[in-house]
Amino acid sequence: MQQQPPPSWQDKTPSGWTIANLLDLEFFLGEDEGNLSSADEEQLYRRDRQIFLDLDEQLSNASGDDRGMLLAWLCARRELAGKDRELLPGHAWKEIYRAAAILVPLAGLFAGGGAAFGLLVYSGAKPVNVFVFLGLLVGVPLVFLLLQGALLTIRRFSGQQTDNSGLRRLLARRLLQLTFRVKTLARERLNGEQRQRLAAKNGRVLARTGLYRSVVSLPPFLLLQGLAAGFSAGAVASTLMKVIFTDVAFGWQSTLALSAEQVWQITSWLALPWSWCLPAALPTAAQVEGSHLVLKEGISQLATADLASWWPFLCMTLLVYGLVPRLLLLLIGNILLGRRLATLQPGGNAGQRLLARMRTAIITTADNGKPAPWQRGDQRQIEKAHHYQPSLTQPTGGHATFQVLVPEELSGQVHLPELAQGLPSLPLASADLCSFSGEPDTSIEELRTALTGPLAGLLIIQEAWQPPIGEQLFMIRELRQLLGAGVPVTVLLLGRPADTPLTTPSPEDVGIWEQRLTALGDPDLHVCGWAA
Numbered sequence: 001m002q003q004q005p006p007p008s009w010q011d012k013t014p015s016g017w018t019i020a021n022l023l024d025l026e027f028f029l030g031e032d033e034g035n036l037s038s039a040d041e042e043q044l045y046r047r048d049r050q051i052f053l054d055l056d057e058q059l060s061n062a063s064g065d066d067r068g069m070l071l072a073w074l075c076a077r078r079e080l081a082g083k084d085r086e087l088l089p090g091h092a093w094k095e096i097y098r099a100a101a102i103l104v105p106l107a108g109l110f111a112g113g114g115a116a117f118g119l120l121v122y123s124g125a126k127p128v129n130v131f132v133f134l135g136l137l138v139g140v141p142l143v144f145l146l147l148q149g150a151l152l153t154i155r156r157f158s159g160q161q162t163d164n165s166g167l168r169r170l171l172a173r174r175l176l177q178l179t180f181r182v183k184t185l186a187r188e189r190l191n192g193e194q195r196q197r198l199a200a201k202n203g204r205v206l207a208r209t210g211l212y213r214s215v216v217s218l219p220p221f222l223l224l225q226g227l228a229a230g231f232s233a234g235a236v237a238s239t240l241m242k243v244i245f246t247d248v249a250f251g252w253q254s255t256l257a258l259s260a261e262q263v264w265q266i267t268s269w270l271a272l273p274w275s276w277c278l279p280a281a282l283p284t285a286a287q288v289e290g291s292h293l294v295l296k297e298g299i300s301q302l303a304t305a306d307l308a309s310w311w312p313f314l315c316m317t318l319l320v321y322g323l324v325p326r327l328l329l330l331l332i333g334n335i336l337l338g339r340r341l342a343t344l345q346p347g348g349n350a351g352q353r354l355l356a357r358m359r360t361a362i363i364t365t366a367d368n369g370k371p372a373p374w375q376r377g378d379q380r381q382i383e384k385a386h387h388y389q390p391s392l393t394q395p396t397g398g399h400a401t402f403q404v405l406v407p408e409e410l411s412g413q414v415h416l417p418e419l420a421q422g423l424p425s426l427p428l429a430s431a432d433l434c435s436f437s438g439e440p441d442t443s444i445e446e447l448r449t450a451l452t453g454p455l456a457g458l459l460i461i462q463e464a465w466q467p468p469i470g471e472q473l474f475m476i477r478e479l480r481q482l483l484g485a486g487v488p489v490t491v492l493l494l495g496r497p498a499d500t501p502l503t504t505p506s507p508e509d510v511g512i513w514e515q516r517l518t519a520l521g522d523p524d525l526h527v528c529g530w531a532a
Contacts, residue, residue, distance in 0.1 A: 108230025232322030
């Protein structure tokens, strides 16, 4: 019997859901889903039922909060993991994100400070050009900020998901991949098979993060705001240090025929947010005219007070148009992250199966007092979990087609009506059937030729008793590149051929395929075994 969680775990339950909790939950769910068809199934049910019975009365109420029950279950699983909890992705995520939240703003701080320090070089002959200073340290970051706001507005009014930014998706994926690699030294004590299983679990977590896209897309956004805020803060700090400890002169010049009055009007407009309370941070019209640089005349005739009048304005511009907006976005992003974490339903279908296991009573004794064969809730849930048939997540309207790829050796033996009857969740009745050879390059070319329009989904038939090899995985990756993101790909596994090729594969063979394919980290790639 597996060790039960100690009583102290209830006192260590986290106060709410975090990204680290979500990663660990998906990790444990992936581990348990792989045991639903194995000899560990009874132990798994007993463990989850015991965790349920150890909960507080409020949580263990059958109609209690599902989120609270899942969080308590997660804490118990962490306790059972013992020292291996350091291998959990949530632990790595907290370490990486905590370090990134410090290092990224520091990098921005040094970058902004270095940029400002370079622009504020003054040898006594040529003052710092105010336009160059504002353009590089305020204008460029402000343009990126406005572009970000414009793209967000366009997505919102066009009906697209505001969290579906390509850059944010890429950064989120890279951040999660780094999370799974950060424990490389700890994994060196694992053998090859254990590392493969761990890679499969991590791949499943990476694939399942599509369920939490609205949440996992925010940390990269927050880090980018921290970088920009650090840049502006570094520029302000460097400017103040140069002004305090060195002699710096500022002036303006332009090839354009700008008058001093026009420049003063521009600065007055920029200073509107603070000029009412800090009038000293806005040069007067006379100071603007007195700091006008004319190349052929030099600076000998310019007053020192006029040349030094610009630095308060420049510092306030950096603060108001650089630092403050980024700090506001940081605050808004953290509030938004908290709200989304407070409303999402963790675990998806796997979480619902877990809750069913926790709430299902187990019969352990027979009428004669001897242990009875183990019994528990609805067997159909387990069969459904093992022979899971993913529903089509993309509409098949218009001219979109569904494609079925059959190996050459099974060509002519697999027919669409039989497949459609066994896989009712997929639109196979109107699908196109195409055979492929064992060569990945040839198979991809055959599919490219067969496609005559947009694809609604792809079903790849494989024989589960033949373990997945590098060429098959390469073909699946290349097919994903060809199809693009969002097109669902299902790998249907068949057992050893008998009177018909449509036979049920063994759980062990399905498990091997699931491990290898899940490790690819493709959220739109599904695996299911044929249920005869």
